[in-house]
Each structure stands twice: as C-alpha cells, then as structure tokens.
Amino acid sequence: MxxxxxxxxxxxxxxxxxxxxxxxxKGNSEPLRVEQIKEQLYLLVDRxxxxxxxxxxxxxxxxxxxxxxxxxxxxxxxxxYRTTLPRVGYSIPQSTKEMRVIxxxxxxxxxxxxxxxxxxxxxxxLRLLDFELLNDTSEKRESFIRGLFNGIDAAPPIPDSFPKVxxxxxxxxxxxxxxxxxxxxxxxxxxxxxxxxxxxxxGIFDITRQSLTFPAPRSAAMQTMARGETGGMLLLAYSNxxxxxxxxxxxxxxxxxxxxxxxxxxxxxEPYTVGEVKVTEAEIIARFTIKDGSPKFTLGYGLCFxxxxxxxxxxxxxxxxxxxxxxxxxxxxxxITAFExxxxxxxxxxxxxxxxxxxxxxxxxxxCNHWKLPHYVTFQSxxxxxxxxxxxxxxxxxx
Amino acid sequence: xKLWDNGVMKTNSVITKMDEKSIxxxxxxxxxxxxxxxxxxxxxLLMMAAKDSFDxxxxxGEILVTEAEVEYKRLKGYAMVMGNEPERALLAxxxxxxxxxxxxxxxxxxxxxxxxxxxxxAESDEMEKRLIAKTKVNFETMVKG
Numbered sequence: 001m002x003x004x005x006x007x008x009x010x011x012x013x014x015x016x017x018x019x020x021x022x023x024x025x026k027g028n029s030e031p032l033r034v035e036q037i038k039e040q041l042y043l044l045v046d047r048x049x050x051x052x053x054x055x056x057x058x059x060x061x062x063x064x065x066x067x068x069x070x071x072x073x074x075x076x077x078x079x080x081y082r083t084t085l086p087r088v089g090y091s092i093p094q095s096t097k098e099m100r101v102i103x104x105x106x107x108x109x110x111x112x113x114x115x116x117x118x119x120x121x122x123x124x125x126l127r128l129l130d131f132e133l134l135n136d137t138s139e140k141r142e143s144f145i146r147g148l149f150n151g152i153d154a155a156p157p158i159p160d161s162f163p164k165v166x167x168x169x170x171x172x173x174x175x176x177x178x179x180x181x182x183x184x185x186x187x188x189x190x191x192x193x194x195x196x197x198x199x200x201x202x203g204i205f206d207i208t209r210q211s212l213t214f215p216a217p218r219s220a221a222m223q224t225m226a227r228g229e230t231g232g233m234l235l236l237a238y239s240n241x242x243x244x245x246x247x248x249x250x251x252x253x254x255x256x257x258x259x260x261x262x263x264x265x266x267x268x269x270e271p272y273t274v275g276e277v278k279v280t281e282a283e284i285i286a287r288f289t290i291k292d293g294s295p296k297f298t299l300g301y302g303l304c305f306x307x308x309x310x311x312x313x314x315x316x317x318x319x320x321x322x323x324x325x326x327x328x329x330x331x332x333x334x335x336i337t338a339f340e341x342x343x344x345x346x347x348x349x350x351x352x353x354x355x356x357x358x359x360x361x362x363x364x365x366x367x368c369n370h371w372k373l374p375h376y377v378t379f380q381s382x383x384x385x386x387x388x389x390x391x392x393x394x395x396x397x398x399x
Numbered sequence: 400x401k402l403w404d405n406g407v408m409k410t411n412s413v414i415t416k417m418d419e420k421s422i423x424x425x426x427x428x429x430x431x432x433x434x435x436x437x438x439x440x441x442x443x444l445l446m447m448a449a450k451d452s453f454d455x456x457x458x459x460g461e462i463l464v465t466e467a468e469v470e471y472k473r474l475k476g477y478a479m480v481m482g483n484e485p486e487r488a489l490l491a492x493x494x495x496x497x498x499x500x501x502x503x504x505x506x507x508x509x510x511x512x513x514x515x516x517x518x519x520x521a522e523s524d525e526m527e528k529r530l531i532a533k534t535k536v537n538f539e540t541m542v543k544g
Contacts, residue, residue, distance in 0.1 A: 053460040054462075059483075085463075086441075087444045087461070089445055091447045091462075102527075116538070117536075152533075207458075208458075218455045220457075223457050266477055273412045274462075
C-alpha cells in the first residue's frame, strides 16, 4: 500500500471538507428539502437506490443532497451505510406476476393480453425544452392535476396484474426452457459455503457474503447486475448490440411497477407483507440460435430496483450475451499472455468474468478515483528504476 | 400490494401505507399502558429475493426495514415495516397483538379505523389506475402497397 505512505495534512483535509459543504450552500436559493428530491427527482433516487443496492428512498434522497447530485458518491454512501446495519432476514422469493403495473410494453408483439400500457414515459415525445418550468408554481401544478383528473371517473381502471408476454412463446414451445447449468451453487464451492447455515436461503448465492467465483451461478450474476452501474452496463450491452457480439434483441416485455415484499411471519409462519418496492423488469428475446438442430428463441432477463429502464434492458441483454457460449475457466484458455487469453474467450460482453467484474459502480469509481490519493512512494520507486535502467543501458536524456 | 386478500383486510399493508396523521390517530386509540414492548423498534436490512423468468431465485438488493415486537394480554404481536419508521412498526405490532386478543370493543374500534383508511387508500389508488389505463395504446401496423 505504497500510496498511503504519507501522514499529516489533517487540517487542510478538514478545511477542504468544509469548503465542499460551503460550495453547495453558498447560493441564495432556499435549502433543498430531502422530500423534494424524493418526490421530484425520483428517477435519480431510483438510480442511486439500485446502484447502492439499498431500497430506502428517504436515505437515497439525503445522499443525493449531500453529494450535490453525484450518483457515484451517493450510491457509495448508501452502500457504506448498509454495512452499519444488521441483516434481519430474507424475503420470500417474489416473481413479478403479482406486480402492480404502472407501465408495461412489448416491442415484439403488438397485441398482448391486457394491452400495451405506456404509463409514464418520455418515449414518443420530442425532447423540447419546457421553458414553463422556469416559472413553476404550486398553482400551476394544481390546475394541471385538476385538468388531468377531470372526468377520470368514467375511465375504467387497469386490472390488478397482467399475464406475462413470454408465456405466449413458452406455450408454443418456441422458447429454450432453462438455463439449468447456471442454477444452484457450483460444486467447486466448499460445503460450508454451499449450505450457508445462518438464515440464507439454500441455493441462492449472496455476493455480499461470498466472493464471486467463475463460472458464477446464475443467482450471483443476477445479483451483481441488479446493483450494477447503469452507465457501465449500458456500455457493455451497447458494444454487444452494435457489433461486438451477435445478439439482435427484441423487447419481449418491459414492465415498471410495484411488487410486494413478503416474509415468513416469525410467530405464525404465514406469509406477511412488509410493503412494496418499485422495480423495472425487462425480458429480451434474442434471435433464434440453433441448438440440437431445432431453432428456438432464447431469453435474457433483467430486474432492478426503481424505475430504470436502461438498466433493466441492458441487464437482460447482458444476461443473454453471457449465455452465448459456455464460459470457459481461465486455466483452460490456451494463450501466451493474459491479454490474448481474453481475446480467445470472445467478445467482452459475452465473457461472464469480464462483465461481472467491471460493472459495479462503487468498485470501478473507487478504483479510478484512488489514483488521486498520494502515490508518491510508488511513483518515486518507478522513477528510480527508470533512471537506473536508462543509466545502465547508456541512453542519454536529450534535453 | 393488496389491501384485501379474499375479502380479508391485511392490516399491516394498510398501516404501511397510512399517512403520518392517521398513524398518530390510530396510536391514540390504543391503550399504550397495556402494550408491553418485547423488542424495541430497530432498523435493519431485509434482503429481497426475487424470482426471474427461468424460476431462478436471486437477491435483488436490500431494503431498509424497522422491526418491533410487543405483547398485549400475553399475546405476542410482531411487525416489520419499510423504512426507518419506529412509530409505525410499534403500532403495527400492537395491532397484530390486539387483533388476536379478546377485547372485542377495542378490536372493533381498531378494525373500523383501519377499514376507513384502507378505503381511502384504495380510492386514490383507483384514480391512479384510471390515469394509467388512459395510456393504453393501440398501434396499427401499416399495410404494404
């Protein structure tokens, strides 16, 4: 840890922290209330909760305020905060079949059971600036809401839940059924980890308690992506659909809404609803691949906290991309250098190890930003070695 | 989240969605001196497990929750609610215990109050559901030629 071989500087560091706070509050505007961030910047709150892997809208709004809107810092703070709390339990695994839908579309099928519900979306709108918002008032808001709800009683409400679109393909036998090879925990893990006494549920990998090993079980891959950084996931998924991969995805279904959080009641053992969380789910149907001679569709799945469509879709694309080939253990790759080995393993987005190791925002941002911390000693030793090498080989500095 | 399941009101789900004022009002209905706190409200993390379309269970992420346990007439009541909500958790646990006990008078008062709240919440949910329904779209495929 050469880069921390400095001491002192406390006073300047403390002053810098205060200066940072000053920068945020020195303007003449009213203090921003956490409630305002929670309600009016809800997509930002959702993104931070997803990447911080902690569903707590109030706290997410708080860290957004504290970090002056830096999503990386905000997610980092949430992730740090969660380490101070005990884990009190695990929910019953919840599917999205019971979702209270606010938006639900399919880009693959025009007529889907229950219909296409656009919900809240900027899709199909022109991205023109709304200068009206420069003079936003409570009166304007109220009158807009009155107009919106005027005569709404006559409209029939949407049903409580919707059938899944991919069931259509599944019923017709057009979908490759399982990814069973990725289910469960790999046999190479020690029994101690596999059984995970405690109160963890059998068969579900928990990346917050166990280090990732490759090939990673499906549950580990899903958990890693669910808390991945949106931009990082977008980059990898984009590389695949643009050409560094061969997936042509169709959006089978994407839904946004609330799913119940249920636990086993500790006294009665009955299912007990704690509340509900907003999630986004995407199901990608990829162009058929031929396996065992019969062409079928394959599926990629994405699910994340909050309303974050880009993340859910990219997660589904990456899930599908990582199913492209059987992941090969690193040791089996015949190559001279690690770099060549990586190339031999195909496209980055199809390489499970490459994808899962690079999409965590806290890790990638942390590693990138640690280069700002003093590296004086490590650099000095590099400098010394370079100078010595130059002297020994007789190369002279021309300047 | 359903507020009623097969006609039975899920009191915890309603309490979860009640506003601050209603929480205070419901607390006032309950004889606090008879509620014995076994486990003080404590915040913690609940790991949320989800099921994907391949029926694989995985951990979606953690949720901030508050848990509490109380006793009323030697009957235990438990609650877990989302967020840092000690009052709400205590209240929900108290209601859980009261509804098991034999104080019919109190039981009825509590149920009546929660029923009114449930109807209010359902009503506003219903309005939003109508708003959502109005965004139902029918695209028409263009015919060649």
